[in-house]
Amino acid sequence: MKRLAAALALVLGLIPFGSSPAMAAPGSSDGGAGPALGIDVSWPQCGASLPADGAFAIVGVNGGRASTTNPCLADQLRWAVASRGGTFQSTVQLYVNTDNPGGPSPSSSWPGSGSTPYGTCDGSGSTACSWQYGWDRAMEDMAGRLAPAAQAAGLLASPSAYTWWLDVETGNTWQADAAGNRAVLEGMAAAFSHEGVRVGVYSSPYMWEDLIGTVSSTSPLYTLNSWLPGALSAEDAAANCKLDPLMAGGHVVLTQYTTGLDYNYPCGG
DSSP: OHHHHHHHHHHTTSSOTTOOOOOOOOGGGSSSSSOOOEEEEOGGGTTOOOOSOOSEEEEEOSSSSTTOOOTTHHHHHHHHTTOOOOSSSOSEEEEEEOOOOOSSOSSTTSOSOEEETTEEEOSSSOHHHHHHHHHHHHHIIIIIIIHHHHHHHTSOOOGGGSEEEEEOOTTSOOOSOHHHHHHHHHHHHHHHHHTTOEEEEEOOHHHHHHHTOOOOTTSTTTTOEEEEEEESSHHHHHHHTTSOOSSTTSOEEEEEEEESEEEEEEOOO
């Protein structure tokens, strides 16, 4: 997510190349007349001094790749829980990196078996194994990453206590087969649903179309809500709330803009 936000900002001239943006919050999140903005952070902000005035926070669980862990997840959860609230958004939310490395692979992360809605996974690069890969990554995110970090931070370890977002970006490894990529996300969504988790999708419309394509109304992804990046200011982010969602069955509920950090505008009420 940080790669996507930073790339958009650089392309559009928001952050000069090579600069080191300050971590101060913009005036629109200072409790005045502006909107109650959230802030999202992850491994690139490890050790940084983070603003204390966000209305809600979204913390990256991974270290930039789907099979890695944010090394300061517990510390950032402690920071997130101090968000001041006051919006209909959950005070502490999470996002996970997604990908589809394909198979067969020597990597231990690619599944060798499993029963899925697409049939039996046999360790190949099939749609069934893509689905199983997504299921496995989500289960690992919940049990192997969130649970120990939340316990260390003194917070609830149950994944259902948080809203989760699937971060879909071209910067990660994906297959040319959109059906297999969709299956990964469907497997992840199924795993989260199995644990009673609310889940949505973060992506730009361009990246979503390029990687995932059209989602049918029979897919478990169809009704998921959208979190859209790409704005340059809170005002632009508010306008982006009127954009189409990534899936026709969902809604745009968050939009993101970047000014040093990533800030998030809650859509609707």
